Amino acid sequence: MTDSQETNRTLSKAYDPKAVEGRWYEFWQERSYFGADANAQGESTHPQTGDVYCITIPPPNVTGSLHIGHALQHSVHDLLIRWHRMQGRLTLCVPGTDHASIAVHTVLEKQLAKEGLSRHDLGRDKFLERAWAWKEHYGGLILQQMQLLGCSYDWRRERFTMDDRYSVAVQRVFVEWYRKGWIYRSYRIVNWCPSCQTSLSDLEAPIVDQPGSLWHIRYPLVGGNGEGVDVATTRPETMLGDTAVAVHPEDERYRALIGRKVILPFMERELPIVADDFVDPSFGTGAVKVTPAHDANDYEIGRRHNLPQVVVIDKNARMTEATNQYAGMDRYECREAVVRDLMERGLLVKTEDYPDAKVPRCARCDTVLEPLSLEQWFVDMKPLSAKAIEVIESQGVRYIPERYTHIALEWLRNIRDWNISRQLWWGQRIPAWRCADCEQWTVQIEPPSRCDQCNSESIEQDPDVFDTWFSSGIWPQAVLGWPDPSPELGKFFPTSLLITARDILHLWVARMIMSSLEFLDQVPFHDVYVHPTILTWEGKRMSKSLGTGVDPLELIEAYGADATRFGLLYMCSITQDVRFTEERVEMARNFCNKLWNASRFVLMNLEGADPLRVQCDPGGSESGVDDLSLADRWILSRLNRTIRKTNEALSNYNFDIAARGIYDFIWGDFCDWYIEMSKARLQGEQRPTTQAVLYHVLETALRLAHPFMPFITEEIWQSLPNGKARATDSLMVARYPQANESTWTRSESGIDESAEAEMTTVMEVIRSIRNLRAELKLPPKQPVPVMVVVASPHSEQLLAREQAHITNLARVGALSFLAPDAPKPLNLLSAVVPDVSSGTDVGVFVSTEGLIDAERERERLEKEIAQTRSRVDQTRQRLQNSSFVERAPANVVQKEQNKVAELDERLRKLEDRLESVR
Ligand SMILES: [Zn+2]
Ligand SMILES: [Zn+2]
Known part of the structure; x- marks a missing residue:
């Protein structure tokens, strides 16, 4: 690889990502460019975090493999990390994985089931042995996949939420909060998954609407002569655990019954009728059965009424x-059975359909959860959330997009105590020991030998483990060394940014803010960027089982990592979710090829270039400003405008705008226009200047595009001449372009407004001639005579000076100028082009004299008009068909409407044409 810095190499004919990507990734890693040393100093500052820029990635499940959402998330991570690194900041991205207690359990238990075993057959120790072996073997695959995407993370700092140091940090949080009285043990109704055999937090128990029934059951009144109270329920089996019937105190229907009793059928228990504000008189019959052991609301009613x-x-x-x-x-x-028996006894009053019964399901295995009353560890969230609310309200942590600020605040204001016990084996064991004699808990990091209340030696550790989110809730500080005072913590904390998917905002993000404020009195990160969700093209959630998912590894395989990244970033808007289409990645692949071919063109034309002019660092020597042509000044100005736009867009997390800007500049301005214009000028006197500008623009564009497409840009950059003169041996540590860095332009801002205005006019004239040629269906090589009518001397001077570009790029035979009032020859096709540089219009005329046979042209036009009309009619009819408009997706209807507009416009033009041929 070192030879690349010695001599300029030629680029192979076609770009082959596979031949390039692995090579450069190794090159960067060998030179430790992904790392950052806490004792080093950055060369430029960041508004919030000084000379450093640090991100810790959301640790993916150790079981995971890269899905398309990750691919977007990590394209954003690496884009920002590379962008800041190139700006001279000490830049660090810490990777790692989460032990994902319940997810690993699910995988392992499935494996065991195949062997006809359960975890209980194996026992805790053997099960954990298996879990670790599994983790060593399969865990971290996802991190290797991030490397394929080009992620420049500091792999030497990779962490795992169950490594030894990390575990101590987690225990420390538990012990301190316990001592503060914020962690307590209590019976509570918890969401229990009968299949995973653990309790789950509310956030892991999504409520799903499900069609069910509402059964109306009669409970006979004690001493009521056959009278009774009807209760309505969606879960009749729980009636066996009823201990009361509740009504609203203000409900006239039941006022007289409050204090009386009913008989619970089958169990033959007497239940009191109690009055409670919680009861909704409009639900069912207005009287509800109360099952304190199996329903969270009933549990509360039960507490109020003993x-x-x-x-x-x-x-x-x-x-x-x-x-x-x-x-x-x-x-x-x-x-x-209960329903059947109720019917038999004549106690089932009626059964109604209940279309949207709220059923909690396990987020892991989809089993319907059972609310159970269990003894668990809880965190009192009120004292923790108060500080977090304050910090978010004062923008100490900024959410992007901003709407998430309100969502986060709303959640924190209504926060409930957090059940952190999980009845699993794989995970962080809770550092609490119960005494068999006094039943008190001893809570400390070091395993105790006796009870700290009664000194008894019969103590036993709680078999439960922590909710995974309890341990990942300290991720940013723990991976930087907390609770030990480390140089990393001093240098990189608080981190700059957290990038996350929206579904873990509460599970994870809010909790990191709380624990960091509590233990370090600092926010864990300044910004939280919530990236869009990737949907199918129709706007639905991607689903593996429906086959609508997209595998990013397949995209990398087919199009290369750069194209995959660029395509995803190009779609990554701040305002809405991404509707994925592979066409974007294909487009990005074509863009890579375009950049490759343009680079080959530049390299082939640098032969004999003046080494002083073809410089690596613009401004390093003579600027040559006076030699610049309009096209040179224009492309340099466009380059600076793009640089400015890119930096601004990246600062505001507008990744799509940044990607589009780079795409439009390289493909449109540079390849389609400047390179085309340079072809003639490379043959003449202007060759040295043109070479220098080509080199400068290409080299700068490579630096500009590098964070988006790291591999191809490095490959091309390393092939440029004058490698030795460069300050760095890799593009990834070169300086990111700034709009005013070049001495090539006269203005402070680097923007040359007049060059841009004049060039726009020239380009518009060329475009209008090309359109007229297309209208005439002229063969590409056939020259046409063109007349321009100018209204100002400025326009005339401009077009005369740039005549060569017009004749070359629009295949013009002879270009002549006419005064506005001069008589024009017959049979002309015309267009009007605004000259923004003078504020007047330029008329462009192509004479059809001798180019076409008027008679045949009329026939052709009439035929085309007839065809176009019939297409317009067909499309209109479709749009008038109400069943089509109602059933077709909105974007399809819109497409049809656009088609009508386009065809109408085309028809108008054809009719004008026909008029002019007469
Ligand atoms: Zn489950
Ligand atoms: Zn004790």
Whole structure:
């Protein structure tokens, strides 16, 4: 690889990502360019974090592999990391993985099931052995996939949320919060997954609307002569655990019954009728059954009225001994049995359809969760959230897009206590030991040998582990060394930015803010960028099982990493979700090829270039400003404008705008226009200046595009001549362009307004001639005579001076100027072009004399008009068909409407043409 710096190499004929990507990734890694040393100093400052820029990636599950959402997330990560690094900041991105307790459990238990075993057959120690072996073997695959994408993270600092130092940090949080009285143990109704055999937080238990039934059941009144109270429920099996019936205190229908009792059928228990504000009189019959052991709201009602709890469903979702004849049944089997028995006894009043019963499901395995009353560890979130609210309100942490600020605040203001116990084995064991004698807990990091209350030696550690989010909630500080005072923590904390998907804003982001404020009295990051979700082209969630997912590794394989990154970033808008289409990645691949071919052209034409002029660092020597032609001044100005736009867009997280700007500049301005114009000038006196400008623009554009497309830009940059004169041996550590860095332009801003205005006019004239040629369907090589009518001397001078470009790029045979009032010859096709540089119009005329046979042209036009008319009519009819308009997706209807407009315009032009041929 070193030879690349010695001599300029030629680029192969076609760009082959596979031949390039691995090579450069190794090159960068060998030179440790991904790393950052806490004792080093950055060369430029960042508004919030001084001379450093630091990101810690959201640790993906150790079980994971890169999906398309990750690919977007990490394209953004690496874009920002490379951009800041090239600006001279000490830049660090810390990677790592999360132990993902419940996800790993699911994988391992599935494996065991295939062997006909359960984790209980294996025992805790053997199970953990397997888990670690599995993690060593398969874990971290996703990090290797990030390397394929080009991610320049500091791999030497890779962390895992269950490595030793990390575990100590997690225990420290638990112990300190316990000592402050913020962590307590309590019976609570928790979401229990009978399949995963663990409790879940509310955030892991999405409520799903599901069609069900509402059963109206009669509970006979004690001493009521056949009278009764009707209650309505979606879960009749839980009636076996009822300990009261509740009504609203203001409900006239039931006022007289408050204080009386009903008989619970089958169990033959007497239940009091209590009055509670919580009851909604409009739901069902207005009277509800109360099951404190199996419903969170009923639990609260039970507390208010001192009701007993009767547990009727166990951890396996089977009915307990307390249910007599139903004991041992599955919950759904029991539901059927209860309903059948109620019917038999004539106590089932009616059954209604209930279309949207709210059912909590396990986010992992989709099993319907069972609310159970269990003893768990809880964190009191109120004291923690107060500080976080203050910081977010004062923009101490900024959410991008801004709407997430309100969402985060709303959640924090309504925060509930957090159940952090999980009945799993793989995870961080909770550092709490219960005494068999006094039943008190000893909580500390070092395993104790005796109870700290009664000195008894019969103590046993809580078998539960922490909710995974409890450990990842300290990620940014822990990976930088906390709780030890490390140079990294001093240098890189608070970090600059957190990039995340929206679904873990609460699970993770808010909790990191709380713990960092608590332990370090600092925010963990200044900005939170919530990246868009990638949807299918139709706007639906991508789904592996429906086959609508896209595998980023397949994209990298087919198009290369640069094209995959660029295509994703090109779609990454700040305002809305991304509707994915592979065409964008294809377009990005074509863009890579375009850049490659343009670079080959430049390299082939640098032969004999003056080494002083073809410089690596613009401004390093004679500027040659006076030699510049209009095209030179224009492309340099456009370059500076693009640089400015890119830097601004990246500062504002507008990745799509930045990508489009670079695309339009390289493909449009540079390749389509400047390179085309340079072809003639490379043959003449202006060759040295043209070579210098070509070199400068290409070299700068490579630096500009590098954070988006690191591999191809490095490959080309290393092939440029004068490698030895460069300040760095790799593009990834070269300086990112700034709009005013070049001495090539006269103005301070680097923008040359008059050159841009004049060039726009020249380009418009060329475009209008090309359009007229197309209208005439002229063969590409056939020259046409063109007349321009100018209204100002400035326009005339400009077009006369730039005549060569016009004749070359629009195949003009002879260009002549006419005064506005001069008589014009017959059979002309015309267009009007605004000359923005003079504020007047330029008329462009192409004579059709001798180019076409008028008779045949009329026939041709009439035929085309007839065809176009019939297409307009067809499209209109389709749009008038209401069933089409109602059923077709909005974008399809819009497409049809645009088509009508286009065809109408075309028709108008054809008719004008026909008029002029007469
Ligand atoms: Zn589950
Ligand atoms: Zn004790």
